[in-house]
Amino acid sequence: MIIQVTRFAAVCALGAVLAACGAPDSPPAPRKERPAPAGAAPSRPPTLAPGPTGLTPVFKNGPRTRDKTVALTFDADMTADQGPRAAAGEHFDNPRLIATLRRFKVPSTVFMTGRWADEYPKEARSIGRDPLFEVANHSYSHYAFTEDCYGLPTVPENRMRADVERAYASFRKAGVPRAMPYFRFPGGCYDQRALRTLSAAGVTAVQWDVVSGDAFATDADAVAQQVLDGVRPGSVVVMHCTRSAAPATEQALRTIVPELRKRGFRFVKVSELIGTAAPLR
Numbered sequence: 001m002i003i004q005v006t007r008f009a010a011v012c013a014l015g016a017v018l019a020a021c022g023a024p025d026s027p028p029a030p031r032k033e034r035p036a037p038a039g040a041a042p043s044r045p046p047t048l049a050p051g052p053t054g055l056t057p058v059f060k061n062g063p064r065t066r067d068k069t070v071a072l073t074f075d076a077d078m079t080a081d082q083g084p085r086a087a088a089g090e091h092f093d094n095p096r097l098i099a100t101l102r103r104f105k106v107p108s109t110v111f112m113t114g115r116w117a118d119e120y121p122k123e124a125r126s127i128g129r130d131p132l133f134e135v136a137n138h139s140y141s142h143y144a145f146t147e148d149c150y151g152l153p154t155v156p157e158n159r160m161r162a163d164v165e166r167a168y169a170s171f172r173k174a175g176v177p178r179a180m181p182y183f184r185f186p187g188g189c190y191d192q193r194a195l196r197t198l199s200a201a202g203v204t205a206v207q208w209d210v211v212s213g214d215a216f217a218t219d220a221d222a223v224a225q226q227v228l229d230g231v232r233p234g235s236v237v238v239m240h241c242t243r244s245a246a247p248a249t250e251q252a253l254r255t256i257v258p259e260l261r262k263r264g265f266r267f268v269k270v271s272e273l274i275g276t277a278a279p280l281r
Contacts, residue, residue: 045180046275047204055195056183061209062234062273068265070231071273072101072256073109073208074241075184078116079153080141086119091243093120097250098127098241104257108133109270110241111184111206114140114167121174128176134269136182136206140166149189160197182206182270188238204281206270208238212249215240220251227256231265234273 048057062069078092086092093116101108110127112135117124128135139145140163144152155163164183171179183203185194190205198205210230214223227237240246260267274280 045182045271046277047181047202047281048274048277049279049281050199054199055192056198056201056203056205058190058195058205058207059182059236059270059274059277060207061232061236062276064233065276066233068233068263069268069273069276070233070235070237070260070265071109071268071270072106072237072239073111073184073206073270074239075138076110076112076116077138077142077186077240077242077245078113078119080115080143081153082115083119092116092245093123094241094243094246094250095123096243097253098123100250100253102130102132104253105132106253106257106267107269107272108267109136109180109182109206110134111136111138111182112167112171113138113142113186114170115142117167117170117174117176124171125175128171128174128179134178134180134271135171135176136180136184136270137164137167137171137203138184139163139186140170142186144187144189145185145194146189146191149187152187152189157193157197160194161201164198164201164203180271182274202281204274206236206274208236210235210237212237212239212252214246214249214252216245217248220248221255223248223252224255224259227252228259231260233265234276236270236273 048059050057082092110133112124127133143155145155145160147154168179181203184206188207210227212223213226217223231237239249
């Protein structure tokens, strides 16, 4: 189940989302992204400073500058109770989509649930060890952190932080060496209680400003057009990499990536966008 909503202080702004797969063609030669300095030592990932009330900070997009950057993000969703469906043959991964991102050389951020990493440890490890990608936290169970969030089961307040920490434990178990201190709320639903509860976890909550509309979509052209119509400098695009629920995203990427590069956009990970924001932690 993969549905996205932004919710704060009991106000929700809907955003349906999801991603898909198809057989990759031979994409055009990709434009080179800006490389990291040779020999640069890994540094602590940038995170936003908490607000005056100490709540978990929320990041939605980077600066609207002449440096036309855009971050493609992909939610690897799997709820805690979907094990029987996976055992019966349903695929919650999307290796073709990941392969296409690699072929196009698109830096991306994958928001992964711990349950997904438990189900697909080899894929989680492969993504987490590839410098093209960064792995961030999408909870362990993909249960909602607010009431009334698209019918998702709800995490009790006293279990919210433990659910996030359990996801990080699953990443470590799978062999992901450096999961990022970024958290995306399941369904995109959050309120002040959730932000206050997670403040001790030291994460930055990451939302988006462009909804791809890829959830359960079958028209790749429509998904691509929605993304292309919405992207602005500094945008964060929310998509998904769950094969069974996302049959069109991989194909849509074959339109999105070359067209945005043609328009002068440079693909970056969420960490780079956050690094340009202020104030930082």
